[in-house]
Amino acid sequence: MRRFSWFNATALSLGFAFLYIPMIILVVYSFNASKLVTVWAGFSTQWYGELIRNEEFLNAAWVTIKVAVMSSTIATVLGTMAAYVLVRAGRFSGRTLFSGMIYAPLVMPEVITGLSLLLLFIGIGLDRGVLTIVLAHTTFSMCYVSVVVSSRLVSFDQSLEEAALDLGCSAFDAFRLVTLPIIAPAVISGWLLAFTLSLDDLVIASFTTGPSATTLPIKIFSAVRLGVSPEINALSTIMIAIVTVGVITASLITKQAAVRQARDERMAERPA
Amino acid sequence: MSQTVFAPWNDPDEKPLIQFRNVTKRFGDFIAIDNLTQDIYAKEFFALLGPSGCGKTTMMRMLAGFEAPTKGQIFIAGQDMARIPPNKRAVNMMFQSYALFPHLSVWDNIAFGLKREGKDKDAIAARVDEMLRLTRLSKFAKRKPHQISGGQRQRVALARSLAKAPKLLLLDEPLGALDKKLRQDTQFELMDIQEKTGTTFVIVTHDQEEAMTVASRVAVMDEGQIIQVATPAQIYEAPNSVYVADFIGDVNIISGRAKPNGEKVAIHWAEGQPDIIGTTATKFEAGQEIHFAIRPEKVAISTEEPADAANKTKGKVLDIAYLGNISTYHVELPTGHVVKAQTANTRRLSRRVITWEDPVWVSWTDTAGVLLER
Numbered sequence: 001m002r003r004f005s006w007f008n009a010t011a012l013s014l015g016f017a018f019l020y021i022p023m024i025i026l027v028v029y030s031f032n033a034s035k036l037v038t039v040w041a042g043f044s045t046q047w048y049g050e051l052i053r054n055e056e057f058l059n060a061a062w063v064t065i066k067v068a069v070m071s072s073t074i075a076t077v078l079g080t081m082a083a084y085v086l087v088r089a090g091r092f093s094g095r096t097l098f099s100g101m102i103y104a105p106l107v108m109p110e111v112i113t114g115l116s117l118l119l120l121f122i123g124i125g126l127d128r129g130v131l132t133i134v135l136a137h138t139t140f141s142m143c144y145v146s147v148v149v150s151s152r153l154v155s156f157d158q159s160l161e162e163a164a165l166d167l168g169c170s171a172f173d174a175f176r177l178v179t180l181p182i183i184a185p186a187v188i189s190g191w192l193l194a195f196t197l198s199l200d201d202l203v204i205a206s207f208t209t210g211p212s213a214t215t216l217p218i219k220i221f222s223a224v225r226l227g228v229s230p231e232i233n234a235l236s237t238i239m240i241a242i243v244t245v246g247v248i249t250a251s252l253i254t255k256q257a258a259v260r261q262a263r264d265e266r267m268a269e270r271p272a
Numbered sequence: 273m274s275q276t277v278f279a280p281w282n283d284p285d286e287k288p289l290i291q292f293r294n295v296t297k298r299f300g301d302f303i304a305i306d307n308l309t310q311d312i313y314a315k316e317f318f319a320l321l322g323p324s325g326c327g328k329t330t331m332m333r334m335l336a337g338f339e340a341p342t343k344g345q346i347f348i349a350g351q352d353m354a355r356i357p358p359n360k361r362a363v364n365m366m367f368q369s370y371a372l373f374p375h376l377s378v379w380d381n382i383a384f385g386l387k388r389e390g391k392d393k394d395a396i397a398a399r400v401d402e403m404l405r406l407t408r409l410s411k412f413a414k415r416k417p418h419q420i421s422g423g424q425r426q427r428v429a430l431a432r433s434l435a436k437a438p439k440l441l442l443l444d445e446p447l448g449a450l451d452k453k454l455r456q457d458t459q460f461e462l463m464d465i466q467e468k469t470g471t472t473f474v475i476v477t478h479d480q481e482e483a484m485t486v487a488s489r490v491a492v493m494d495e496g497q498i499i500q501v502a503t504p505a506q507i508y509e510a511p512n513s514v515y516v517a518d519f520i521g522d523v524n525i526i527s528g529r530a531k532p533n534g535e536k537v538a539i540h541w542a543e544g545q546p547d548i549i550g551t552t553a554t555k556f557e558a559g560q561e562i563h564f565a566i567r568p569e570k571v572a573i574s575t576e577e578p579a580d581a582a583n584k585t586k587g588k589v590l591d592i593a594y595l596g597n598i599s600t601y602h603v604e605l606p607t608g609h610v611v612k613a614q615t616a617n618t619r620r621l622s623r624r625v626i627t628w629e630d631p632v633w634v635s636w637t638d639t640a641g642v643l644l645e646r
Contacts, residue, residue, distance in 0.1 A: 157369055157371065159367045159368070159369050159371040160371050160373065162336075162338055162358070162365075162367070162371065163365070163367055163371035163373075163432075164373075164384075165337075165338075165357070165358040165359050166336060166358050166359070166363075166364055166365050166433075167359075167364065167384050167385030167388060167432070167436070168359045168385050168388035168389060168436070169359055169388055170359060173388070177384075178373055181375045182373075182374065182375055263418065
């Protein structure tokens with residue numbers, strides 16, 4: 001039997017075309033020599049050069065990276081802590097409620113998250129800028145981190161921590177010396193996920209930003225309203241590249257390292 | 273030259289290392305340990321034996337400090353352990369899953385506890401090497417846990433828990449994962465190590481053979497209580513209840529009514545059958561319910577009527593279990609009781625005289641069985 005029947009091949013190419021043709025067009029036109037976006041006039045990298053000289057875009061990029069690094073780092077710390085408590089603390093009243101609540105922001109419409117954060121910042125009189133975007137991004141990416149980390153913790157043999165305590169570790173040392181090294185791949189991929197989420201967020205950022213801090217997605221969005229330029233295409237191509245690398249790395253780390261770690265752990269136990 | 277028998281539990285001047293005093297542990301509504309009092313002495317190899325859910329693991333986890341008693345007190349070396357966390361106890365545990373740290377080498381696994389004590393590097397290295405030699409693991413020091421065999425992992429777990437020279441070592445089903453041959457070798461190795469290091473061992477197991485082999489005393493547990501504590505020989509030969517007799521090894525139990533007669537007790541157990549004559553130190557009232565327990569190897573089986581047996585009865589062979597070195601005959605009596613009789617196969621099988629459906633006599637002496645109240 002042929003594995004690739006014409007039906008399978010068509011279905012596959014249609015699906016992938018649907019997903020990737022818009023992006024491919026964008027990437028191709030970023031190398032267009034013409035200033036008109038829809039007319040192909042030969043290959044050129046001039047728009048990338050122009051991009052590097054564009055101060056506004058560079059500033060926005062710097063703000064975006066700052067926000068992404070800070071918010072994903074804070075989100076990783078908080079998300080890991082939350083996951084640890086929810087998986088490890090055993091039964092306490094309201095545990096189910098808490099673990100449900102930590103997933104709620106995953107399905108909450110971004111507009112509502114953004115709006116509620118905006119109201120909060122106005123309410124407590126916080127000037128909107130880099131800080132408020134960092135806080136907002138931490139809030140919504142934290143739950144992604146906690147989902148990734150807690151799924152790793154569930155399969156973690158708790159007697160490893162007990163063994164560490166038994167051998168003289170304090171609870172914090174047991175976490176630092178035994179738990180953290182073992183769940184590190186999940187924590188790193190949680191960080192990468194939070195980083196890419198923050199990088200491409202437009203809705204929440206535009207609610208919580210101020211005049212001093214414009215992130216790249218906001219910049220692109222406002223620039224496009226004046227008309228699509230090849231420069232924007234070039235910028236978008238770079239962002240696609242960064243996000244792709246981030247996501248692929250995250251999934252590779254999670255898959256490979258987690259599989260290996262789980263195997264090591266299983267092997268470190270008694271044979272079945 | 274006679275050796276001194278190790279029996280600190282019989283010495284009233286000896287101070288116990290571990291004392292459980294009226295300890296109760298509840299998990300919600302479930303009572304895991306029910307008002308338990310027990311002493312364990314230094315250098316003992318003490319086995320907690322029972323079916324799953326009998327509370328043996330809970331007892332061990334309370335000694336390690338992972339669980340706190342709901343009521344009552346636990347003393348180790350005279351100190352009340354109530355407020356002492358696991359990392360401050362001179363107690364180490366070998367986990368059922370071994371719980372080796374997968375990201376550390378064998379060497380680092382064993383050194384882990386020593387490093388927490390803040391000892392200097394040379395002292396740690398010397399102690400780890402000593403442990404590696406003791407458990408014959410020197411060749412594997414640099415390997416990770418997933419690069420060694422199951423038996424080796426088990427020895428790493430033992431070495432790691434012994435490295436800090438604890439007063440008390442807890443072993444949670446330590447040999448469960450090993451195959452039978454390796455398990456038997458390891459049992460003797462464990463006893464050897466226990467003797468060499470002079471550490472007190474408390475072992476949790478559901479394998480009665482293992483408990484009998486390694487332990488100085490065995491505690492048979494059921495539903496959160498210790499039913500009997502005694503040496504393996506006493507547990508086997510003089511169980512204090514039907515539960516213990518039945519849990520340890522194979523046994524025939526025949527219930528009836530007591531008819532005391534001087535030092536002997538006759539047991540009326542079935543109409544038309546001669547009473548069973550047994551010997552006991554316990555006083556039985558006439559007509560009291562009584563259970564007669566006898567091990568299969570103490571029941572003789574013959575084709576001819578035995579001339580001078582205190583107890584004998586006729587039956588026919590229902591089943592034969594051939595185990596190589598021994599054979600167990602299931603003999604059905606006219607009353608419907610089935611009695612198991614065991615004989616050593618000192619002759620080759622081809623010359624065996626008794627076979628299925630054969631009418632046979634089973635017999636035993638008046639001191640072969642135990643008389644039990646419950």
